[in-house]
Amino acid sequence: MQLKIQTGPVLNGHRRIDVKFTLRNLSEIPSGIENRWRMNEEALDTVHAANAVEMGRAELAEVGRVREGRVDTGECVINNLMSVQVGTIRRAFTNNGFVLSEVFTYQHKKSLKPVLVLRYLPKGEGVNSVAPPAFVTAALRVLGSAVWNLCNLWDNPDGSITINLNGKVGKVAHEPDYAIVVQKGCVYYKTLPEQAITEVEEDQMR
Numbered sequence: 001m002q003l004k005i006q007t008g009p010v011l012n013g014h015r016r017i018d019v020k021f022t023l024r025n026l027s028e029i030p031s032g033i034e035n036r037w038r039m040n041e042e043a044l045d046t047v048h049a050a051n052a053v054e055m056g057r058a059e060l061a062e063v064g065r066v067r068e069g070r071v072d073t074g075e076c077v078i079n080n081l082m083s084v085q086v087g088t089i090r091r092a093f094t095n096n097g098f099v100l101s102e103v104f105t106y107q108h109k110k111s112l113k114p115v116l117v118l119r120y121l122p123k124g125e126g127v128n129s130v131a132p133p134a135f136v137t138a139a140l141r142v143l144g145s146a147v148w149n150l151c152n153l154w155d156n157p158d159g160s161i162t163i164n165l166n167g168k169v170g171k172v173a174h175e176p177d178y179a180i181v182v183q184k185g186c187v188y189y190k191t192l193p194e195q196a197i198t199e200v201e202e203d204q205m206r
Contacts, residue, residue, distance in 0.1 A: 010186050011096045015159040017120040021143050022166045026114050029105055030139045038106040048073045057157055074156035083177035084151040087144040092182035093120045099129040147176045
């Protein structure tokens, strides 16, 4: 039974979607995925602030505007949503004109935890679609069917959307309270039984 719906950003017009899974250790990441260097939070905040000023949105560069001590130029559309599953979004992004363009990892500078990133770009000239090997697809299926402790979704002024997922609690630990879904081109969350989400993902990722 649907208990709550929260409207999020419309995908059309966005230039990038990053889905980020923060994991406990490297053993949860399939071998062969590119690991990239990433700057620390202080350097990222400096870049975000400079970009906001360049776009004529200097008010977004204020420290602590969203999170204490941070420069958050985006809008936190979904904030610390607990017990979440994302089993249907990969196919949903595809159906709304996006392709999986990159799969890579980086290490979070403070927590030192690995982060797996799925990057989606709008279909178009010069955009390459990635077809991950079967073992990577299997790993992505596990991440999609898992329940996550926390989810945050940011709608950023540079035209990107970031979905952050933290604290994988396992596929059968408990049923999720919410699911991140896409309908009519809009990202939002709603309640949905774990079994339903898992069954959709199994069918869509074959």
